[in-house]
Amino acid sequence: MSLSPASGIGRFYKHSAKIIRFVRLGCTNRPFYHIVVMERRKNQHQPVIEQVGSYDPMPNENNERLVALNTERIRFWLGKGAHMSEPAAELLGISGLLPVHPRTYMTAWRNRKAAAEAAALAEAEGSQKAAETA
Amino acid sequence: MLRQLLNPMSVTAVKTGSNDFALEFVRWRRKPRWLPVAKSKVFRVPERKKQTEEERIELMRLHNQYKTQLRSVRQYLREEVIRHQETSTADHIVLTPEQEEAEFQRCLEVNAEWNAKIAGEREVRLAKERDEKVAYVQERLEAGKLREEERRERADERIRFEIEQSKTFVTRANLDEAIEAALANPVDHNFAIDLAGNLYRGRGTQSLNN
Amino acid sequence: MSLFRHIRKLNALQNVRQLSSAGLKSSTLQYATDPQPQFTDAETQQLLQSMTQLQLDKVFRKRTVPDNSVHTQFMTTAQLEKEFLQTIEKAQQLLQMPPVVKIKEDTERIISKDPALKDFATTKYVFTDITFGLPQSERKVVVRDVDGTLSYATLDITKRMNQLYFPLDGRKFYTPRMFSDEQLFQRCLDEHKYEFILDRLTVQYEPYEAEFHNISAKVFEHLNESKQFDQLRSTRHFGPMAFFYAWHRCIDDLLYDMIRRDYLLNAVQLIALSYKIHKVPLDYQATLRQLEELQPSPAVKALAELRSGLRQHQAKGIENEIQTAIGKTETDFQADEISLRFIEQYIGSEHALKKVQLELAVQTLKELNLEKQQLYEGLKKAHGVQQQAS
Numbered sequence: 001m002s003l004s005p006a007s008g009i010g011r012f013y014k015h016s017a018k019i020i021r022f023v024r025l026g027c028t029n030r031p032f033y034h035i036v037v038m039e040r041r042k043n044q045h046q047p048v049i050e051q052v053g054s055y056d057p058m059p060n061e062n063n064e065r066l067v068a069l070n071t072e073r074i075r076f077w078l079g080k081g082a083h084m085s086e087p088a089a090e091l092l093g094i095s096g097l098l099p100v101h102p103r104t105y106m107t108a109w110r111n112r113k114a115a116a117e118a119a120a121l122a123e124a125e126g127s128q129k130a131a132e133t134a
Numbered sequence: 135m136l137r138q139l140l141n142p143m144s145v146t147a148v149k150t151g152s153n154d155f156a157l158e159f160v161r162w163r164r165k166p167r168w169l170p171v172a173k174s175k176v177f178r179v180p181e182r183k184k185q186t187e188e189e190r191i192e193l194m195r196l197h198n199q200y201k202t203q204l205r206s207v208r209q210y211l212r213e214e215v216i217r218h219q220e221t222s223t224a225d226h227i228v229l230t231p232e233q234e235e236a237e238f239q240r241c242l243e244v245n246a247e248w249n250a251k252i253a254g255e256r257e258v259r260l261a262k263e264r265d266e267k268v269a270y271v272q273e274r275l276e277a278g279k280l281r282e283e284e285r286r287e288r289a290d291e292r293i294r295f296e297i298e299q300s301k302t303f304v305t306r307a308n309l310d311e312a313i314e315a316a317l318a319n320p321v322d323h324n325f326a327i328d329l330a331g332n333l334y335r336g337r338g339t340q341s342l343n344n
Numbered sequence: 345m346s347l348f349r350h351i352r353k354l355n356a357l358q359n360v361r362q363l364s365s366a367g368l369k370s371s372t373l374q375y376a377t378d379p380q381p382q383f384t385d386a387e388t389q390q391l392l393q394s395m396t397q398l399q400l401d402k403v404f405r406k407r408t409v410p411d412n413s414v415h416t417q418f419m420t421t422a423q424l425e426k427e428f429l430q431t432i433e434k435a436q437q438l439l440q441m442p443p444v445v446k447i448k449e450d451t452e453r454i455i456s457k458d459p460a461l462k463d464f465a466t467t468k469y470v471f472t473d474i475t476f477g478l479p480q481s482e483r484k485v486v487v488r489d490v491d492g493t494l495s496y497a498t499l500d501i502t503k504r505m506n507q508l509y510f511p512l513d514g515r516k517f518y519t520p521r522m523f524s525d526e527q528l529f530q531r532c533l534d535e536h537k538y539e540f541i542l543d544r545l546t547v548q549y550e551p552y553e554a555e556f557h558n559i560s561a562k563v564f565e566h567l568n569e570s571k572q573f574d575q576l577r578s579t580r581h582f583g584p585m586a587f588f589y590a591w592h593r594c595i596d597d598l599l600y601d602m603i604r605r606d607y608l609l610n611a612v613q614l615i616a617l618s619y620k621i622h623k624v625p626l627d628y629q630a631t632l633r634q635l636e637e638l639q640p641s642p643a644v645k646a647l648a649e650l651r652s653g654l655r656q657h658q659a660k661g662i663e664n665e666i667q668t669a670i671g672k673t674e675t676d677f678q679a680d681e682i683s684l685r686f687i688e689q690y691i692g693s694e695h696a697l698k699k700v701q702l703e704l705a706v707q708t709l710k711e712l713n714l715e716k717q718q719l720y721e722g723l724k725k726a727h728g729v730q731q732q733a734s
Contacts, residue, residue, distance in 0.1 A: 053474065059467040064487075064501075068509055071484075072475040078208060079215030094464070095471040096455060096486060096494045099203040102196035106189075108464035108492070115463065 010047035012039050020077060020092075021085035022055065023048065031057050035069065035088060037077050052077070055091060069095060368526055371561035373592050378446040382621055383587055389441075391613045391620075392583035396439055398642035399578040400649070403435045421654075428650045432643050441583040448552040453496040461492025470497060472505045480506050503550070514547040523548065523559060533566045542581040564588045573601045590618040596698040599687075603705045608683040609639055615690045624695070631686045638679040666723045670716050677717055684710065 012018065017040040024044065026032030035053035038046070053069040060066060074097065078084075084092065086103065093101040185193075229237065304312045326334040382388060406412050419427065473484040485497035485505045497505070507517055522528050522544065532541050541563055549556040564585050567573065576582045589595045595618050602611040612635060616628040640648070667673050672680075684706060691702045 063467045064470045065465075065467055066505070066508070067469055067471045068474045069471055070474050070476070075211050076215055076218075079211035079213075081208075081212070094469055094488050096488070098207055099200055100458065100461065102193055102200050104464050105196055105460055106193060108461050111463040 006051040008036075008038075008048045008050040010038055010042070010049045012049055017041070018049065018077065018080070018082040019085060020052065020074065020082050020088050022087055033057065035091075037073075037082060040083060050077075067091060067095065069097070071097060368523065368529060368555075368558060368562070371558050371565060373561050373565060373588075374557065375444070375446060375591065379587070379591060380443070380445040382591075383444040388587070388617065388620065389583075391617050392441065392586060393439070394642055395586050395610045395613050395617075396441075396580075396582040396642070397578050397607075397610070398432075398435055398439065398646045400431070400435060400646050402578040403438050404431075424654065428647060431650065432647055435646065436643065439578070439580050441580050442546045443551050444584050444587055445552050447554050447557055448499060450499050452498075455486065455494045455496065458492040458494070461488075463490065464492065465490065470501060470505060472509055474509055480510065483510075499553075512547075516548060520544065520548060523555065529559075529562075533563065536570060536572055536575065538563055538567055538572070538575055539579055539581065542576075560584065561588065568594060568597050571597055571601060573598055574605070586614060586617065587621075590614065590621050593618070593622070593695070594697075596696060596702065600698065600701055600705055603687065603702070603709055606709065608680055608687070608709075609635055612683045612686050615687065618695070628686070631682060634682055635679055638675045638682075662727045666720065666727065669723075670720050672716060672720070674720075677713070677720075680713055 018037055019040040020035065020037055021044070022033040023036050024031055024033055033055040034048075034051050035055055036048040037050045037052055038044075038048040050073060051070075052073045053067065055068075056066045058065070069092075074092070086101070089098070090101040090104050092098045093104055322336045324335070324337040328334070468490055469488040471486045471488070475483075483502070483506060485502045486494060487497045487501065488494050504517070507515055511517075522532060522541070529541075542560065545556060545559050545563075549559075567576070567585065568589065573582075573585075576585055586595075586598065589598050595614055599611050599614055602608070602614065612628075612631060616632055618624075619626050619628050687702075687706060690696055691699055691706065696702060
């Protein structure tokens with residue numbers, strides 16, 4: 001599958017619903033996403049209207065996840081009334097361009113809770129072992 | 135059928151023509167949608183993330199907040215886009231009336247200059263063409279005159295020839311004489327040719343005898 | 345592909361080693377205050393440009409680049425003259441000095457802190473604005489840390505992202521091993537590949553980076569010991585080098601080299617530069633003005649050299665021939681006298697460190713000059729130029 005150019009070749013109606021969303025590229029076990037604007041009803045692998053960024057969900061050697069955002073065009077499309085898919089909204093929220101999405105907060109507190117439980121479990125096990133040895 | 139498909143022997147046989155030597159992995163082969171749930175997964179119940187009441191309320195609060203914030207951000211962006219469209223000169227050129235007038239004057243000047251230049255060129259060209267035409271007509275006239283003279287010459291010649299000829303014409307006055315002369319001198323145009331190409335004139339044999 | 349991976353791995357190893365040994369050791373000489381106002385000053389620039397000289401052969405020498413092709417063309421004299429001017433302009437462009445500015449400090453600029461976002465992900469996110477048409481310096485890069493802090497990225501990350509999304513030609517994404525490995529760097533220095541190092545340095549680093557200052561300082565220090573200043577003459581790095589020596593008060597070796605090679609004007613300019621930087625209350629401007637009147641600027645000299653190639657077939661005066669044979673004209677002798685006086689004044693002052701050496705050099709040059717002048721006078725007299733002139 002050949003890549004479409006960033007300016008996009010997708011045809012669209014003037015008043016159709018547009019959406020800012022991810023397109024999964026990359027290959028098996030190696031996701032890579034383009035952040036694109038396209039017609040909402042379309043399949044993700046159809047030609048896009050415009051590519052406005054990219055997202056690499058796998059951490060690089062410096063343990064960073066890289067995101068590129070064409071903020072000017074994102075602002076334009078949002079101003080034109082484009083929708084956002086939920087992951088895209090989360091990512092834009094994290095970037096500080098838009099308010100942080102509630103789902104991000106939810107993941108955060110769930111992660112914190114899981115970590116606290118794991119720590120408590122480990123501590124309990126440790127104390128148990130200490131009691132056994134004593 | 136799936137078992138048959140998944141059997142490594144048969145797969146290699148299909149893919150490499152019963153050659154176990156070159157093993158080929160086909161990693162994009164997935165289980166088709168219409169096959170039933172695998173036996174090992176039949177009784178697996180997917181874990182469902184539990185949502186407590188307080189979490190639900192908190193999420194509701196956050197969502198409400200988020201929606202409000204996003205709405206205002208969108209409103210701002212929409213205004214920004216409109217403002218940008220109004221003020222942007224990205225796809226067209228905006229001029230003040232004075233500038234427009236100046237531009238128009240400049241265009242007029244350029245046009246006038248161009249016209250003058252073209253007019254000069256045209257003058258020269260037309261003058262040259264006129265001269266050429268005059269020369270051509272002159273030439274043709276002279277040629278016509280020459281032709282006329284030649285024609286007249288030829289006609290004169292002809293008249294002179296005819297006058298010359300007219301001396302031997304048979305007229306009513308000398309008709310009898312002419313008849314007599316003709317009768318007296320019969321002309322025989324017949325002739326014969328022998329194998330050597332000699333010409334023998336006359337029907338009779340007088341000339342042969344001569 | 346596998347080769348790339350191998351190189352990446354090597355570089356990763358390098359990084360590990362670099363972390364353990366903290367890269368190249370920092371050099372001893374640093375700019376204590378901001379050198380930029382002194383460097384970009386018009387007078388300093390003029391001095392440095394004049395010191396760099398403009399040897400066309402060196403500027404347009406064959407390089408290790410893919411295209412070294414030569415274009416041959418027939419031209420009229422007017423066209424040739426135009427071409428000459430363009431050539432000089434191009435050479436001056438090629439000799440543009442990389443600026444000397446102070447090291448940019450990395451300041452932490454936090455946009456927002458959100459403790460509720462703590463542990464939202466396992467790694468931090470780096471966001472780069474890829475809006476079309478922004479210059480690299482204005483491109484925003486922000487980082488969302490694991491603890492929910494949103495801040496502007498450090499210079500290091502910003503540069504990395506810029507190179508990733510808008511790569512510069514020749515700049516590597518990783519640190520070239522030449523700059524990260526002490527031994528390799530030392531080998532480059534020992535083989536006297538100064539220009540190569542500096543060229544690569546200017547491509548790889550920005551002038552405001554600490555590495556740029558560190559490595560260039562090391563190169564200049566090594567150069568000061570090996571005394572192969574002529575390698576950098578008529579390249580874009582000569583100006584910063586002279587500025588570095590003048591700033592750190594170690595111009596004596598360079599000065600010695602200039603006197604030995606009979607670049608007295610440059611020597612005077614170097615001394616003037618050091619006076620200017622350290623604000624020594626001494627009137628050097630009058631001397632400089634005198635010398636400038638007597639001797640042409642490098643660009644004019646180069647142009648004259650180009651034109652002389654054109655007019656070889658024309659008959660030359662006998663005076664010209666004598667001058668070319670000796671290599672100096674009467675004005676040159678005058679200029680030499682003025683500059684020697686100035687240099688001796690410098691050697692006599694407390695600013696000079698290697699007095700004996702410099703004095704010896706000056707003495708030798710003086711004797712040589714005297715000999716040349718005598719020869720010049722003699723030749724002139726023998727050819728009867730004097731009478732013609734008078």
